[in-house]
Every structure is written in C-alpha cells, then in structure tokens.
Amino acid sequence: MSHILGVVKQRVSEALVAAFGANGQGMDSAVTPATDSKFGHYQCNAAMGLARVLKSNPRAIATRIVEDLKVGDICEAPEIAGPGFINMTLRKDFLTGRLRDLLGDDRLGVPLDGAHGAAARVVVDFSSPNIAKELHVGHLRSTIIGDCLARVMEFRGHETLRRNHVGDWGTQFGMLIAHLKDRCPEALTETSEVDLGDIVAFYKEAKKRFDEDESFKERARLEVVSLQSGETEAIRGWQVLCDQSRRQFQEIYSLLDIEIEEKGESFYNPFIPDTLEELEKLGLIVESDGALCVYPEGFKNKDGDPLPLIVRKRDGGFNYDTTDMAAIRYRIREEKADRIVYVTDAGQAQHFAMIFSAAEKAGWLGDVEAVHVPFGMVLGEDRKKFKTRSGETVRLRDLLDEAVRRSRAIVDEKNPELDEVTRDQVARVVGIGAVKYADLSQNRISDYVFSFDKMLALQGNTAPYMIYAYVRIQSIARKVGIDLTTLTPDDIATLETPEEVDLAHGILRFPEVIEAVERELAPNRLTDYLFDLSQTFSRFYTENRVAGDPRETTRLALCALTARVLRKGLSLLGIQVLDQM
RNA sequence: GCGCCCGUGGCUCAAUUGGAUAGAGCGUCUGGCUACGGACCAGGAGGUUAGGGGUUCGAAUCCCUUCGGGCGUGCCA
Structure with a gap:
C-alpha cells in the first residue's frame, strides 16, 4: 500500500489527465505536504505552473482540476486558495482506517522498495579510518551518516554492503614495520597474539624516528619494498599492525552500535593490474612526467591544464586514484552493485567526480548509480x-566518553532513585544518542559546530527530547498496566480532538519521510520529522488524558503507534530508546 | 587565478528542491503543576534570507555581479 502522499499524488495525476487529456499526461502532480497546517494536510501547486503552458487563469485551472479530482474517500472537499493552491484536509475516518492498518503492520506502512528492482544491491562506503592511526572527530560524520543511510537502505529491503575502506596500505607501513622489528620482534614470529598497547603512540614513535634518523629512514624505505613484494616477515608485521588497529576500531564501533565490514585499500591490490590493463586497452591511459594518467573531461588544474587521475606514480607505486578506480570496478563487476554510495567529506567532491567520470568513460558504470554523499x-x-x-x-573515544560522562551527571541529578546499572545504561544511550542526533540533524553539506552543551541540552531538537517522549509513553503503559503490543485494530474507535487528529497524521507520515530520506540521502529529513512527531505527541499528552479517560483505548493505540514510530525512526538513526530515564 | 561549497533573528540550524505571511530550538520576557514523568506545555518580542541587478504569477532557493568565509586545484587520503 502506498503512503498517503503517494495516493494523493496519484489522484491528482488522474485528475490532470481527466481535465487536460494528453496535455495532463506525465505532468507533475506538484503535491506536497501543506506548508502550514492551517492549509490542511496536503497541497497541490500544479495550477500555477499549468497556467503558463495553457495560457489561462490559474484559479480557473485549479477549478477544473478540482472538478475532476476524485478524493472524496480520503479528503474533505478540496479548497482553492491564493493564486491557485488546492488545499486538501484528510478525513478523520480515512485516518482512522489507516491507523487500524498500521496496528497490524510491523513495517509501519513503509513498503519494500521496488524502484531499483526487487533485490537492489547497495554498497555504502563510510568511516574509513587509517590503520595505525585513530578514529578521530574527522571520522565522526562519515561513520554516523554512513551507518544511518545503510540502516535506511536495509529497512527498505536493499541488500546493503557496509564497507570500511580503511587506509591499510602505503608508504607509512615501512617505518611502522621497521619500528616493530626493533621494539617488538616477537610479534613477527608465528606464535601468540601480541599487544602493542596504544597503537597511536606507537605510530608517533615510529614517525619521530623516521623524521630524525636517516638510517632508520632508509630501513623504512626498504621495508616498503619488502612489503610490496610480499616478503613473509614484512607481511606478518603489517598484519600485526592491522590487527591491533582493528581491535581499537572495533571498540569504538561497538560503543557506537555500528556494524561495518572491512575491505581496505590492500584488498584491491590484486585487481590493480587488470584494472590498469583494461584502461590501457581502452586507450584511456596517457603517460605524463613518468606517471600513468587518466584524463576525465572538464577538470582543470591551477594552470588551466587538464587535471589527471594518476593511476600509477612515477616511481611505479599506486595511490588512492588507483585504489578507487580498482574498487569501483570491483564493486560493479564482482559485487554487482546497483548503487554505490561514498560518504566522505565535501573536500573530496572533485576526486569522486573524476573517478565517476573515468569509470563512465571506461564503460564500467552503465546503469549503476555511483554517488558521492558529501558533508x-x-x-x-x-x-x-x-x-x-x-x-x-x-x-x-574521548569525545564519546565525555558525552556519556556528561549525560551520566544529568541522570544522577534528575533521577537519583534509579539504580547504578540503569543510570549507566541511560547515560550511555542518551550520551551516544545525543552525539549522533546532533550530527544527523544538521544539513549534511554545511559545516557544523560541535557543542556538548547543545547536544546534551534536555530540550529542543535533541536526542534526549525524543527519548523522553518515548519514555513517557512507556510510563503511561505501566500506569495503565497494559502491554502496548497487544492492541489490535479494533481498539481504535474514532478520532475526536484536534490533538488526536494531528498525532494520527503525524504517525501516518512516516513512510513518506523514509522515502524522502532514501531519495535525498538526507538523514536530517528524518530527524526533523521525529522532532515534529515528538512535539505533536507532547501537545497530545498535555491536552488529552489517556489513563482513566473514556477514550483511553483509542488513545493508548495512538501512544503505541507513536512509540513504535519513534523507536523505529530512532533506530534508523542508530539511536536506541529507553523505558525509563 | 580557476573550480566547487557556503553566507538565513543575539546564538545554533530548518525550509519537502521555484509556492502562500521564511519556520524551529537555545537565550530572553509572560503564563500553566489536584505530576498518566515539568528532561513538559501555551504565548510574546526578535528577519530587507550578506549587498545589488535579473528571470516569473511567485525567489532564501534559478541566472549575472560585488563582498565575505571554507575546501580543492598531478604523483597524501
């Protein structure tokens, strides 16, 4: 069943054909949610655009659309307003029917996607820290946004490959392996696991020696050669370093409740020769200053000359242009991706534009949608x-610990009667949730100002506010002594108060919002919606007594559905909920 | 220099992609506790959407231009 916005659009499209025949065919229905609730629930803006094409008065056109608009089963009589807006208000009995459907639907009205075919496969490339370094604030947005988008794709039914394109290859491993051989030679024997301690401190030590000691520098250079030629000891050292890093990354991913599969740069090494050979055969490779280059059209350097992707350096080595070309080819050819989503900072926009352009030129892309999601x-x-x-x-690590610490202090103050274990749990869910929510609620593309005080603020558009709304619903259920999951469609009678109607429509908008998030790859669409729903619920809660009211059962059903939407919506953001806080 | 992105109340941000009187939150001012959890709710004040020009029924949004900021601009990722 399609969502309400979809149904209204469909009806308007039919009306356009009925009113204007062939002219109305394929015309945009221009239906959007109402810009202001005083205009109803949905509005159609088609008449104004049509007026120009048909050289007629927009209000007259709106009248003709309304005459052919068959929406009596879902809306009150449409009204024409202003220059030619058609405003529609949903009927209470229609909303009621939809709510009843939802009570029996564990997907909350969100259909599995058919747009990309039944089983679209999506690669989401996100997080991507460097081995032997650390997840730092620069990885925060990619990690959180990428995870959210992956969750939305999964919920929509796509087969989603969450990929951690870690930096696990490159010249820096020379100095790391050389340092490892000096400091921890036992790590290179086949036996037990070793613990290098803080891998970042290890990196800094190696870097220091590299910068200060010429002979060490030379050894590091030789280790790079050994590693690249697959020499056993060097490979072993490299693996040890990667394992150490992986373990430290995993701690953070666990804390963040994020699943991701590592396929780092080194994974694509075996595919580089074929990739280059194919580009060569296609005649796309040009040698320049000893380097092998691909020149996608339309990119210029600061001298106004064509800008290349350098797929092999003068010294024969490879860089991220090489790896990204091999990776996109692998994802299309081997993994059969239908859509590839790269979640990286906006500074890499040109790089990915070039990669996509080159992949297109090589004929790899075809129908595959490759998209850079910048932030x-x-x-x-x-x-x-x-x-x-x-x-x-x-x-x-420090940032997340601080968020949890601060939210713990707030719980201690607000709710000292909760036991230790519960307060720890609350602190973790609220603290981590606040960090994620603060990030996801921003428009992706703009820079964002990080502030613990604002994200942990207990009011406003924050994670704690939404979790609190959820907690209050659970509290009502406890008060009434009911399991909200046991409510059935028969428990919804009629909608009476304005707050009930608003809440009902809010709940029912969930599917159209999810569709928009997926289409625009914009998590802040979802946060805006959830905040709005929470506010709508709070107004309902203030004005409409649930427990003991004659309308208790219907209102409990509204509460149950609100709770389910909040929990599902927050889970798509990677945020958990609580029964008490 | 060139390319891309950005500029919205005191602060942090929205604006469903060209729709109606530009919306929220924070802060500020006023009101509401016989509490289904006040981590709440209701209301007020606060805007020439950086400036200017253009496109059209309609512009924060598209085009041109000026100013300001950020990022990128061949062997880092």
Missing part, C-alpha cells in the same frame, strides 16, 4: 576545525 567539517565553537585546547585532534 561539511566539524568545527569548534571558534568556528575553526575542531581541536582540543592544546591543538590536538580530538579522539572519538
């Missing part, structure tokens, strides 16, 4: 790149 930087409150007071990059 802005995380800024400090001084509007400069977010750093610690001492100028260091902020570690994700």
Whole structure:
C-alpha cells in the first residue's frame, strides 16, 4: 500500500489527465505536504505552473482540476486558495482506517522498495579510518551518516554492503614495520597474539624516528619494498599492525552500535593490474612526467591544464586514484552493485567526480548509480576545525566518553532513585544518542559546530527530547498496566480532538519521510520529522488524558503507534530508546 | 587565478528542491503543576534570507555581479 502522499499524488495525476487529456499526461502532480497546517494536510501547486503552458487563469485551472479530482474517500472537499493552491484536509475516518492498518503492520506502512528492482544491491562506503592511526572527530560524520543511510537502505529491503575502506596500505607501513622489528620482534614470529598497547603512540614513535634518523629512514624505505613484494616477515608485521588497529576500531564501533565490514585499500591490490590493463586497452591511459594518467573531461588544474587521475606514480607505486578506480570496478563487476554510495567529506567532491567520470568513460558504470554523499567539517565553537585546547585532534573515544560522562551527571541529578546499572545504561544511550542526533540533524553539506552543551541540552531538537517522549509513553503503559503490543485494530474507535487528529497524521507520515530520506540521502529529513512527531505527541499528552479517560483505548493505540514510530525512526538513526530515564 | 561549497533573528540550524505571511530550538520576557514523568506545555518580542541587478504569477532557493568565509586545484587520503 502506498503512503498517503503517494495516493494523493496519484489522484491528482488522474485528475490532470481527466481535465487536460494528453496535455495532463506525465505532468507533475506538484503535491506536497501543506506548508502550514492551517492549509490542511496536503497541497497541490500544479495550477500555477499549468497556467503558463495553457495560457489561462490559474484559479480557473485549479477549478477544473478540482472538478475532476476524485478524493472524496480520503479528503474533505478540496479548497482553492491564493493564486491557485488546492488545499486538501484528510478525513478523520480515512485516518482512522489507516491507523487500524498500521496496528497490524510491523513495517509501519513503509513498503519494500521496488524502484531499483526487487533485490537492489547497495554498497555504502563510510568511516574509513587509517590503520595505525585513530578514529578521530574527522571520522565522526562519515561513520554516523554512513551507518544511518545503510540502516535506511536495509529497512527498505536493499541488500546493503557496509564497507570500511580503511587506509591499510602505503608508504607509512615501512617505518611502522621497521619500528616493530626493533621494539617488538616477537610479534613477527608465528606464535601468540601480541599487544602493542596504544597503537597511536606507537605510530608517533615510529614517525619521530623516521623524521630524525636517516638510517632508520632508509630501513623504512626498504621495508616498503619488502612489503610490496610480499616478503613473509614484512607481511606478518603489517598484519600485526592491522590487527591491533582493528581491535581499537572495533571498540569504538561497538560503543557506537555500528556494524561495518572491512575491505581496505590492500584488498584491491590484486585487481590493480587488470584494472590498469583494461584502461590501457581502452586507450584511456596517457603517460605524463613518468606517471600513468587518466584524463576525465572538464577538470582543470591551477594552470588551466587538464587535471589527471594518476593511476600509477612515477616511481611505479599506486595511490588512492588507483585504489578507487580498482574498487569501483570491483564493486560493479564482482559485487554487482546497483548503487554505490561514498560518504566522505565535501573536500573530496572533485576526486569522486573524476573517478565517476573515468569509470563512465571506461564503460564500467552503465546503469549503476555511483554517488558521492558529501558533508561539511566539524568545527569548534571558534568556528575553526575542531581541536582540543592544546591543538590536538580530538579522539572519538574521548569525545564519546565525555558525552556519556556528561549525560551520566544529568541522570544522577534528575533521577537519583534509579539504580547504578540503569543510570549507566541511560547515560550511555542518551550520551551516544545525543552525539549522533546532533550530527544527523544538521544539513549534511554545511559545516557544523560541535557543542556538548547543545547536544546534551534536555530540550529542543535533541536526542534526549525524543527519548523522553518515548519514555513517557512507556510510563503511561505501566500506569495503565497494559502491554502496548497487544492492541489490535479494533481498539481504535474514532478520532475526536484536534490533538488526536494531528498525532494520527503525524504517525501516518512516516513512510513518506523514509522515502524522502532514501531519495535525498538526507538523514536530517528524518530527524526533523521525529522532532515534529515528538512535539505533536507532547501537545497530545498535555491536552488529552489517556489513563482513566473514556477514550483511553483509542488513545493508548495512538501512544503505541507513536512509540513504535519513534523507536523505529530512532533506530534508523542508530539511536536506541529507553523505558525509563 | 580557476573550480566547487557556503553566507538565513543575539546564538545554533530548518525550509519537502521555484509556492502562500521564511519556520524551529537555545537565550530572553509572560503564563500553566489536584505530576498518566515539568528532561513538559501555551504565548510574546526578535528577519530587507550578506549587498545589488535579473528571470516569473511567485525567489532564501534559478541566472549575472560585488563582498565575505571554507575546501580543492598531478604523483597524501
């Protein structure tokens, strides 16, 4: 069953054909949610656009559309307003019927997607930290946004490949392996696991020696050669370093409740020769200053000359242009992706535009949709790149711990009667949820100013506000002594109060919002909706007594559905809910 | 220099992609507790959407231009 917006659009489209024949065929129905609730629930803006084409008066056209508009079963009589807006208000009995359907629908009205075919396969490339370094604030947005988009895709029924394109290959491994051989030679023997401790400190030690000691530098260079030629000891050292890093990454991903599968840069190494050979055969490779280049059209460097993707460096080595070309080819050819989504910072927009253009030129892309999902930087409150007071990059671990610590302090103050274990649980869910929500609720593309105080604020458009709405619903259920999951369609009688009607429509908008999030790859569409729904619920809660009221059962059903939408919506953001806080 | 992105109340942000009188939150001011959890609700004040020009029934949104900021601009990712 399609969502309400879809039904209204369909009806308007039919009316356009009925009113204007062939002229109305394929015309945009121009139906949107009402810009203001005083205009009803949905509005059609088609008449104004048509007026130009048909050289007629927009209000007259609106009248003709309304004459052919068959919506009596879902709306009150449409009204024409202003220059030619057609406003529609949903009937209460229609809303009631839809709510009854939802009570028996565990997908809350959200259909499995048919747009990309029954079983579309989507690659979501996100997070992507570097081995032997650390997840820091620069990885926050990619990780959180990528996870959210992946969750939405999964919910819509796509087979989703969550890919961590970690930086696990490159010249920096020379110095790391050389340092490993000195500091921890036992790591290179086949036996037990070793613990290098803080891998980042290890990296810094190696870097220091590399910068200060010429002979070490030379050894590092030789280790790179060994590694690339597959020499056993070097490979072993590399694996040890990767394992250590992986373990530290996993701690953060667990804390964030994020699943992701690592397929790092090294994974694509075996596919590089074929990739280059194919590009060569296609005549796309040009040698320049000893490097092998592909020149997609339309990109210029600062001298106005064509800008290349360098797929093999002068020294024979490979870089991220190479890997990304091999990776996109692999994802299309081997993994049969229908859609590939790259969640990286906006600064890489040109790079991906070039990769996509080159892949198109090579004939790899075909019907596959490759899309870069850019996002802005995380800024400090001084509007400069977010750093610690001492100028260091902020570690994700520290940031998350701080969020949990602060929310713990708030729980201790607000709800000291909760036991220790519960308060820890609340602190974790609210703290992590607040960090995620603050990020996802921003328009992706703009830079965003990081502030603990604002994200953990207990009011406003924040995670705690929504979780609180959910908690209050659970509290009502406890008060009444009912399991909200046991309500059935028969438990909804009629909708009476304005707050009930608003809440009903809010609940029923969920599917159209999910569709928009998926289409626009814009998580903030979902956060805006959930905030709106929470506010609508709070108004309902204030004005409409549930427990003990004659309308208790219907209202409980509204509460149950609100809770389910909140829980599902928040879970798509990667945020958990609580029964008490 | 060139390319891309951005500029919206004091602050942080929306605006369903060209729709109606530009909406929220924070802060501020006023009101509401016989509490289904006040981490709440109702209301007020606060805007020339950086400036200017254009396109059209209609522009924060599209085009041109000026100013301001960020990022990118061949062997880092």
